[in-house]
Amino acid sequence: MRAARVVLAIGLLISSGCSTLGLPPAPAPQPGGGAPAPAERAPVPQTMSATTSLLTAGRAARESGDLDAATAYIERALRIAPNDPRLWIELGEIKLAEGDTAQAEAMGRKALTLTRGDPALERAARRLIVDTS
Amino acid sequence: MSSLRRKPLARRLAAGLAITIFGVLVYAAALGIYVMLEFEQRGWDVPARVYAAPLELYAGRLLSRDDLVTQLERLGYARADDLASQGSYRVAGDVVELHSRRAGVGDDVTDPLRLRIEFSAGRVAAVSDADGRGVAIAQLDPLLIGSIFPAHGEDRLIIAPEEIPSLLTEALKAVEDRRFESHIGVDPRAILRAAWVNIEQGEIQQGASTLTQQLVRSYFLSNEQTWSRKLHEALMAIALELRYSKDALMSAYVNEVYLAQDGGRAIHGFGLASRFYFGRPLPELELHEIALLIAQVRGPSYYDPRRHPERALARRNLVLRQMAELELITAATHDAARARELGIVGNFDKRSSYYAGFLDLVRRQLGRDYPREELEAKGLTVYSTLDPSVQAIGEASLLAGIDALQPGRPELEGAVIVMQPASGEVQALVGSRRTGLDGFNRALDARRPVGSLIKPVVYLAALESERYSLANLVADEPVTIVLDDGRSWAPSNFDGESHGTVTLLRALAESFNQATVRLGMDVGVEAVAESLGRFGLERRFAPFPSLLLGAVELTPYDVAQIYATFANGGFRIPPKAVRRIVDAAGVTLQRYPLAIEPVAAPEDIYAVNQALVQVMERGTGRSARTRLPDALRTAGKTGTSDGFRDAWFAGFTNGHLVLTWLGNDGNAPIGLTGAAGAGSIWSDIVGKLETTSYDAPPPSGTNLVWIDYVTGLATDGRCPDAVALPIGNGDVPPTAAACGSDRLSLGSKLRGWFERALQ
Numbered sequence: 001m002r003a004a005r006v007v008l009a010i011g012l013l014i015s016s017g018c019s020t021l022g023l024p025p026a027p028a029p030q031p032g033g034g035a036p037a038p039a040e041r042a043p044v045p046q047t048m049s050a051t052t053s054l055l056t057a058g059r060a061a062r063e064s065g066d067l068d069a070a071t072a073y074i075e076r077a078l079r080i081a082p083n084d085p086r087l088w089i090e091l092g093e094i095k096l097a098e099g100d101t102a103q104a105e106a107m108g109r110k111a112l113t114l115t116r117g118d119p120a121l122e123r124a125a126r127r128l129i130v131d132t133s
Numbered sequence: 134m135s136s137l138r139r140k141p142l143a144r145r146l147a148a149g150l151a152i153t154i155f156g157v158l159v160y161a162a163a164l165g166i167y168v169m170l171e172f173e174q175r176g177w178d179v180p181a182r183v184y185a186a187p188l189e190l191y192a193g194r195l196l197s198r199d200d201l202v203t204q205l206e207r208l209g210y211a212r213a214d215d216l217a218s219q220g221s222y223r224v225a226g227d228v229v230e231l232h233s234r235r236a237g238v239g240d241d242v243t244d245p246l247r248l249r250i251e252f253s254a255g256r257v258a259a260v261s262d263a264d265g266r267g268v269a270i271a272q273l274d275p276l277l278i279g280s281i282f283p284a285h286g287e288d289r290l291i292i293a294p295e296e297i298p299s300l301l302t303e304a305l306k307a308v309e310d311r312r313f314e315s316h317i318g319v320d321p322r323a324i325l326r327a328a329w330v331n332i333e334q335g336e337i338q339q340g341a342s343t344l345t346q347q348l349v350r351s352y353f354l355s356n357e358q359t360w361s362r363k364l365h366e367a368l369m370a371i372a373l374e375l376r377y378s379k380d381a382l383m384s385a386y387v388n389e390v391y392l393a394q395d396g397g398r399a400i401h402g403f404g405l406a407s408r409f410y411f412g413r414p415l416p417e418l419e420l421h422e423i424a425l426l427i428a429q430v431r432g433p434s435y436y437d438p439r440r441h442p443e444r445a446l447a448r449r450n451l452v453l454r455q456m457a458e459l460e461l462i463t464a465a466t467h468d469a470a471r472a473r474e475l476g477i478v479g480n481f482d483k484r485s486s487y488y489a490g491f492l493d494l495v496r497r498q499l500g501r502d503y504p505r506e507e508l509e510a511k512g513l514t515v516y517s518t519l520d521p522s523v524q525a526i527g528e529a530s531l532l533a534g535i536d537a538l539q540p541g542r543p544e545l546e547g548a549v550i551v552m553q554p555a556s557g558e559v560q561a562l563v564g565s566r567r568t569g570l571d572g573f574n575r576a577l578d579a580r581r582p583v584g585s586l587i588k589p590v591v592y593l594a595a596l597e598s599e600r601y602s603l604a605n606l607v608a609d610e611p612v613t614i615v616l617d618d619g620r621s622w623a624p625s626n627f628d629g630e631s632h633g634t635v636t637l638l639r640a641l642a643e644s645f646n647q648a649t650v651r652l653g654m655d656v657g658v659e660a661v662a663e664s665l666g667r668f669g670l671e672r673r674f675a676p677f678p679s680l681l682l683g684a685v686e687l688t689p690y691d692v693a694q695i696y697a698t699f700a701n702g703g704f705r706i707p708p709k710a711v712r713r714i715v716d717a718a719g720v721t722l723q724r725y726p727l728a729i730e731p732v733a734a735p736e737d738i739y740a741v742n743q744a745l746v747q748v749m750e751r752g753t754g755r756s757a758r759t760r761l762p763d764a765l766r767t768a769g770k771t772g773t774s775d776g777f778r779d780a781w782f783a784g785f786t787n788g789h790l791v792l793t794w795l796g797n798d799g800n801a802p803i804g805l806t807g808a809a810g811a812g813s814i815w816s817d818i819v820g821k822l823e824t825t826s827y828d829a830p831p832p833s834g835t836n837l838v839w840i841d842y843v844t845g846l847a848t849d850g851r852c853p854d855a856v857a858l859p860i861g862n863g864d865v866p867p868t869a870a871a872c873g874s875d876r877l878s879l880g881s882k883l884r885g886w887f888e889r890a891l892q
């Protein structure tokens with residue numbers, strides 16, 4: 001637990017590339033042609049390795065029982081990628097582990113607004129809602 | 134018998150002497166106990182230090198090389214090709230390499246890092262460590278932004294004894310107190326020498342105070358030059374010397390001595406003075422910089438290097454000479470240091486480095502959980518959410534905007550809040566055009582009518598009634614409401630015109646008052662007040678019809694909270710300015726975890742947000758929109774209060790909510806609309822932020838239909854006026870035969886164009 005916190009404090013993660021969840025799915029098809037395209041200023045952001053590393057570290061911390069460290073990793077990732085549903089789902093899992101079912105459900109509902117129709121992510125998000133009701 | 138005759142007198146004298154000595158001893162002992170008690174207590178009096186959020190570096194981050202360099206400069210990093218010391222960096226082409234600083238306290242520290250950051254097209258392309266291995270994400274040491282110092286205005290940054298450069302202590306002794314190691318708190322030889330000089334000059338001119346006496350004076354006494362004060366001071370200094378080691382007294386001195394004044398804030402101690410004058414930690418200072426700080430001991434006002442650079446330089450060089458005389462430094466080192474400029478950071482840096490408005494918010498958030506004495510004395514470390522770059526952008530844009538708009542108007546004031554909607558973190562807060570000064574914090578405390586900023590809540594309430602979608606039509610026609618007191622209220626539109634039958638979408642985007650009042654009255658003012666009440670504002674709203682047009686007084690902070698909830702898809706997050714609090718030993722005392730609360734159906738919020746995008750594309754936010762890059766999609770809303778007294782603009786991108794307000798403290802009309810006044814500042818800020826388009830996906834299961842903006846009919850997505858809106862399956866309107874706007878006459882198109890141009 002102490003070691004995990006020290007790693008967190010060091011604030012440096014070597015790319016691990018051992019993520020269990022892949023990239024978020026492509027956007028769901030929009031009606032009609034020319035969907036209201038959210039254009040970026042520059043090409044696709046390559047922030048995934050940072051987000052994925054933090055997600056991996058957060059999940060590992062949760063599984064080892066260090067929920068404070070897990071929360072810190074996931075919140076840090078959310079500041080980078082607030083629309084990544086995986087992070088809201090993982091934060092919900094942490095809340096569940098803490099026994100905070102209300103927050104777990106809220107995180108599940110938030111994740112559901114971001115899944116873009118991906119069935120696996122929707123199932124994971126709904127589980128947080130069902131688990132707590 | 135002469136001795137007999139004399140004896141009573143001698144006895145009386147002896148008794149008198151004994152009583153006097155006893156009295157003096159009792160007095161001295163009492164004084165000594167008082168001094169020790171005070172010293173022990175004050176020895177622990179360390180204001181909480183507040184840090185900004187650390188800069189995160191990772192591949193893909195929107196950050197240019199020059200912006201990183203600016204941030205490093207703000208952190209006081211020095212350009213050095215060898216990267217040998219902490220807090221240094223070098224630049225070569227598109228690559229920045231740096232050696233970060235150790236950060237944190239006690240057991241909660243981050244080690245220094247050697248990083249190589251490569252840039253490409255305004256983004257971080259890669260981050261690697263000294264061995265060339267890829268680094269997924271790294272944090273720099275956070276910027277110290279202030280401390281929670283007591284009301285009497287003393288601010289200091291405590292330096293641990295082992296962090297005090299020995300050059301500093303040696304130089305202090307050389308210049309201020311050469312016999313510090315051997316005297317007993319007072320230095321009779323120095324006193325005699327000074328007395329001689331003073332008698333010769335006929336006034337008290339030369340001080341003979343030891344460092345211990347100076348310490349006593351700073352701790353306990355006023356600065357007036359009287360003999361009784363000097364006696365007290367000497368007695369107290371001796372008392373301190375009896376109780377404490379020379380090392381303890383030296384560290385106390387280094388942390389106690391008054392070295393500068395910054396408005397109402399007194400800068401005490403070399404730790405904070407180092408930050409104040411050089412923007413760097415004390416251990417990183419060079420010889421000429423240490424000498425300048427020592428020069429301040431004799432008179433921070435008289436030797437102020439910003440106001441009196443020549444005096445300060447002369448005094449600094451005197452310090453250097455005395456160091457050379459005592460052979461603390463070589464002649465060559467002396468000459469090199471003497472040739473250096475003062476090297477203080479500029480006035481602008483100093484002003485912008487005191488984030489008065491944001492620290493006020495930090496103090497309030499901490500004040501809910503910690504008593505003031507703990508914050509002012511226990512040496513806590515507070516990790517805040519401030520993003521210094523965003524803060525600098527907010528301050529600069531507000532000041533430039535006010536400067537441009539001020540001529541011919543009553544004194545303008547303003548406020549800016551920038552938040553990250555998904556985390557609720559306040560990244561920047563400006564509470565006044567006088568950014569560096571404490572005072573009335575308009576961002577938190579100015580309650581002003583919000584005007585049309587309220588409208589998204591009216592339309593949300595309409596959607597929540599389940600009787601409307603944004604594709605439905607409403608009459609934008611004159612309307613008269615009879616109020617409870619019998620008076621009637623007949624609001625008009627901004628342009629004085631009525632626009633006939635319009636979609637809810639267009640009525641919100643173009644901020645039509647008559648349509649909004651008709652809609653709100655149909656939905657019910659109570660329902661609107663109830664919807665507003667869910668946004669977490671700590672008050673109830675009376676359901677008067679005027680609420681529909683924003684005759685409700687809210688602070689910029691309240692408004693930011695409402696719009697952050699919209700930006701976050703209907704999930705309310707209480708704004709926060711503090712992430713974590715750590716005690717002096719490095720133990721985390723408290724975290725402020727992310728907590729969210731769903732306050733509205735995500736589909737309804739998504740729909741309103743699409744209308745807020747149209748505000749920027751076609752409606753009242755269009756003028757602000759034209760100053761942003763074409764590809765940057767934003768959502769926002771203008772607000773103008775009655776008589777042009779308040780100009781508001783609230784809007785968001787993917788990662789940032791930005792709120793701007795302009796007004797006059799005396800509530801005089803400023804003659805600016807939300808779009809023209811606050812909107813120009815808003816777009817200036819958004820254009821400079823490292824931010825991406827608002828692109829929240831439709832919530833899972835949402836049925837999106839292309840709707841014509843003007844007619845509300847279902848249409849083809851390729852039509853120029855098509856907007857994708859969530860529509861319930863049973864409510865899909867009939868499909869238009871052709872693109873809606875083709876059927877508009879040229880005249881009404883022109884009218885629409887004028888309406889938009891005028892707003």
